[in-house]
Amino acid sequence: MASHGVARPATIVPRTEQERIEEEREIKQYRELEDLIRSKIAERQYTVEVLELTSKLLKKNPEYYTIWNVRRRLLIYGLFSKPLDSSSHSTESQNISQTDIPTTSSAKPFSSSSISSEASSTTPQNPASQSHGKNGTTLDIIKADLDFLFPLMMKYPKCYWLWNYRLWLLQEGNQRLGAEFAQELWSRELILVGKMLVKDSRNFHGWGYRRTVVSQLESPKLNGKSMVEAEFEYTTKMIHGDKGLSNFSAWHRRSKLIPRLLDERHANDATRRKFLDDEFDLIISAMYTDSYPYAQSAWFYYQFLMTTLTDYIGHATITPNFTTLDRSEYVIRQLAILKDMLDGAEDCKWIYSALIEYTLALCQMEEREPDIDEKQDCKAWLAELRKLDPLRSGRWADLDNSLRK
Amino acid sequence: MALVSGPGRAGALPDELQLAVEAHVKYIQSLDTRRDELEYWLTEHLRLNGLYWGVTALHLLNRPDALPRTETIDFVLSCQAENGGFGAAPGHDAHLLSTVSGIQILAMVDGYEELEKRGKVVAFEGKEYKGKEVVGRYLSGLQNKETGTFAGDEWGEEDTRFLYAGLNGLNLLGLLDLVNVDLAVDYIVSCANFDGGYGVSPGAESHSGQIFTCLAALSIAKRIDTVDKDKLGQWLSERQVEQGGLNGRPEKLEDVCYSWWVASSMTMIGRLHWIDGKKLTEFILRCQDPVGGGFADRPGDMVDVFHTCFGVAGLSLLEFEGLEEVDAV
Numbered sequence: 010m011a012s013h014g015v016a017r018p019a020t021i022v023p024r025t026e027q028e029r030i031e032e033e034r035e036i037k038q039y040r041e042l043e044d045l046i047r048s049k050i051a052e053r054q055y056t057v058e059v060l061e062l063t064s065k066l067l068k069k070n071p072e073y074y075t076i077w078n079v080r081r082r083l084l085i086y087g088l089f090s091k092p093l094d095s096s097s098h099s100t101e102s103q104n105i106s107q108t109d110i111p112t113t114s115s116a117k118p119f120s121s122s123s124i125s126s127e128a129s130s131t132t133p134q135n136p137a138s139q140s141h142g143k144n145g146t147t148l149d150i151i152k153a154d155l156d157f158l159f160p161l162m163m164k165y166p167k168c169y170w171l172w173n174y175r176l177w178l179l180q181e182g183n184q185r186l187g188a189e190f191a192q193e194l195w196s197r198e199l200i201l202v203g204k205m206l207v208k209d210s211r212n213f214h215g216w217g218y219r220r221t222v223v224s225q226l227e228s229p230k231l232n233g234k235s236m237v238e239a240e241f242e243y244t245t246k247m248i249h250g251d252k253g254l255s256n257f258s259a260w261h262r263r264s265k266l267i268p269r270l271l272d273e274r275h276a277n278d279a280t281r282r283k284f285l286d287d288e289f290d291l292i293i294s295a296m297y298t299d300s301y302p303y304a305q306s307a308w309f310y311y312q313f314l315m316t317t318l319t320d321y322i323g324h325a326t327i328t329p330n331f332t333t334l335d336r337s338e339y340v341i342r343q344l345a346i347l348k349d350m351l352d353g354a355e356d357c358k359w360i361y362s363a364l365i366e367y368t369l370a371l372c373q374m375e376e377r378e379p380d381i382d383e384k385q386d387c388k389a390w391l392a393e394l395r396k397l398d399p400l401r402s403g404r405w406a407d408l409d410n411s412l413r414k
Numbered sequence: 415m416a417l418v419s420g421p422g423r424a425g426a427l428p429d430e431l432q433l434a435v436e437a438h439v440k441y442i443q444s445l446d447t448r449r450d451e452l453e454y455w456l457t458e459h460l461r462l463n464g465l466y467w468g469v470t471a472l473h474l475l476n477r478p479d480a481l482p483r484t485e486t487i488d489f490v491l492s493c494q495a496e497n498g499g500f501g502a503a504p505g506h507d508a509h510l511l512s513t514v515s516g517i518q519i520l521a522m523v524d525g526y527e528e529l530e531k532r533g534k535v536v537a538f539e540g541k542e543y544k545g546k547e548v549v550g551r552y553l554s555g556l557q558n559k560e561t562g563t564f565a566g567d568e569w570g571e572e573d574t575r576f577l578y579a580g581l582n583g584l585n586l587l588g589l590l591d592l593v594n595v596d597l598a599v600d601y602i603v604s605c606a607n608f609d610g611g612y613g614v615s616p617g618a619e620s621h622s623g624q625i626f627t628c629l630a631a632l633s634i635a636k637r638i639d640t641v642d643k644d645k646l647g648q649w650l651s652e653r654q655v656e657q658g659g660l661n662g663r664p665e666k667l668e669d670v671c672y673s674w675w676v677a678s679s680m681t682m683i684g685r686l687h688w689i690d691g692k693k694l695t696e697f698i699l700r701c702q703d704p705v706g707g708g709f710a711d712r713p714g715d716m717v718d719v720f721h722t723c724f725g726v727a728g729l730s731l732l733e734f735e736g737l738e739e740v741d742a743v
């Protein structure tokens with residue numbers, strides 16, 4: 010119903026009679042499976058067999074959110090509290106090593122009262138499932154379910170419901186398992202999301218998921234500790250990877266980690282200044298190599314660094330104890346670097362736009378009007394922008410008006 | 415509002431850049447007749463949302479009667495679940511997004527009276543309610559009372575698009591006072607990034623879809639004053655690519671649906687003139703299938719009702735002749 014990137018055939022070939030019959034058969038099968046699941050659930054058959062029926066349906070249609078909800082109810086009201094019959098579940102769990110199942114009593118038993126009151130008000134609990142399962146059963150089921158999801162996620166990386174269900178499973182793990190087992194599950198997730206981001210380094214769900222996984226692993230309830238150093242390293246690796254410099258997501262993540270990183274390092278003013286210098290060097294040398302002055306994402310990060318100097322109130326900052334004079338000096342140095350950068354990149358609109366923006370920002374920081382030279386420069390740069398970037402001529406016209414004031 | 419333009423008008427666009435109104439109407443009408451295609455059944459989880467996209471497109475195309483009103487209302491009401499929310503189809507679980515689609519359809523076809531008469535009676539905290547009040551209370555129950563944001567359903571995942579949908583639904587019902595709007599605004603402000611944009615949650619990267627939902631929610635809350643309009647306007651204006659269409663994030667492909675989210679966001683902050691409207695109009699028109707009807711994400715791709723809705727809405731925002739004016743929110 011919302012397709013992306015699927016080419017429209019030049020001519021629509023009508024289905025042959027055989028194709029029509031085949032499609033009719035597929036529809037019938039699909040709808041019968043759907044009806045079967047619904048009738049089993051209506052009878053409150055929260056069993057492994059019904060779980061497998063939902064697996065079959067979800068493989069055909071991972072967007073069917075109601076069936077994901079059915080699956081949650083199957084687990085909460087039935088399977089989490091019963092020992093798993095591994096032979097009947099083997100189709101889904103072949104790849105699970107049996108040695109993963111803990112045999113000690115350290116897996117925290119859970120009680121029916123841990124079920125959220127919201128959920129139990131919508132589906133009455135199956136009275137037959139009150140007995141507590143063997144230790145490890147819940148962990149085993151959660152692992153099997155995570156493994157069931159993995160190939161689907163590789164196949165449909167943008168399917169929201171898969172990410173949603175996966176997170177729910179892990180949250181259930183937090184509630185039902187001891188911290189060390191929950192921690193183990195989240196650690197596996199970090200590896201998984203790493204794999205997903207290798208496959209598509211810009212996957213929006215993937216980056217968001219990574220943030221969630223890391224914040225879980227850092228949380229006190231999992232006896233976690235800060236991962237900010239490792240995560241910062243990860244963004245460095247991504248930026249230096251294939252097409253990394255145009256990885257907006259990686260630059261964004263880096264910008265969010267820096268303030269925390271410096272705080273946790275207890276960085277003093279000199280270290281912070283050095284850090285800012287290094288980040289400027291990183292982005293500027295990147296712009297000089299591989300013809301990156303034309304990549305938007307690199308400019309995004311440059312804008313972030315400049316904002317920490319020009320527009321620091323209410324925003325993240327790297328050097329909180331800089332005086333206004335320090336800030337001005339840095340901006341002036343950057344303006345000189347940008348002017349140099351124009352040499353050989355006269356057709357790069359980003360440089361002109363940055364020159365205007367930070368010239369005006371400098372005046373604002375120094376609480377003065379632009380002088381005659383600055384005004385002349387800005388007008389000349391604006392004239393270039395109008396030539397290079399006619400799509401945004403309305404924006405340049407507004408800028409022109411503000412320069413005339 | 416201009417009249418529907420006929421073909422061959424003086425000074426009109428070349429043939430391939432005419433809006434194929436009749437084809438689009440037929441395409442939308444045909445959607446519910448495809449029960450012999452597997453795809454029809456595989457997309458049942460979007461049926462109510464799909465109906466909303468279709469009804470919206472028809473209203474904007476000035477053809478509100480092209481789908482029968484009574485059947486439309488009957489279908490919407492048949493999707494209501496026991497907890498008062500609406501599922502995507504009869505028997506599907508209630509979800510915030512399909513509930514808001516249901517409300518939007520009822521609002522467009524003037525169906526609130528039927529909801530009062532035939533909607534489910536549901537008890538909240540021991541007291542029975544009916545009609546709009548039931549739907550409003552289902553939605554308000556999804557607000558996180560501590561952070562102000564909304565979950566999509568009883569299973570609890572939160573996202574700024576749910577926050578917008580929740581406020582939008584409650585606003586259409588006239589029941590915004592059931593939730594804490596100020597807290598919701600605070601949450602949106604906490605999702606703002608230094609580039610002026612917004613992400614799905616605090617700390618997430620700016621994304622056009624999320625920017626749209628945050629601005630629309632702020633518009634409903636009458637708090638668009640919290641936005642850094644120039645910074646955000648710059649970021650949004652850079653979404654337009656050479657071909658005229660708009661993308662969702664830097665260095666991504668252009669798309670009709672993002673064209674709507676970005677262009678309407680720019681309208682909400684008074685910066686629509688920062689992009690080339692003529693080129694955007696032409697891009698959207700190139701995405702239509704002039705023969706079979708409907709719009710695709712990009713020229714030459716398969717059409718669908720989702721992109722058809724946002725294609726027509728985008729044209730309407732750009733004041734294309736013959737279309738009803740669309741509300742950016």
Ligand SMILES: [Zn+2]
Pocket residue numbers: 013669670671672711721
């Ligand atoms: Zn799209």
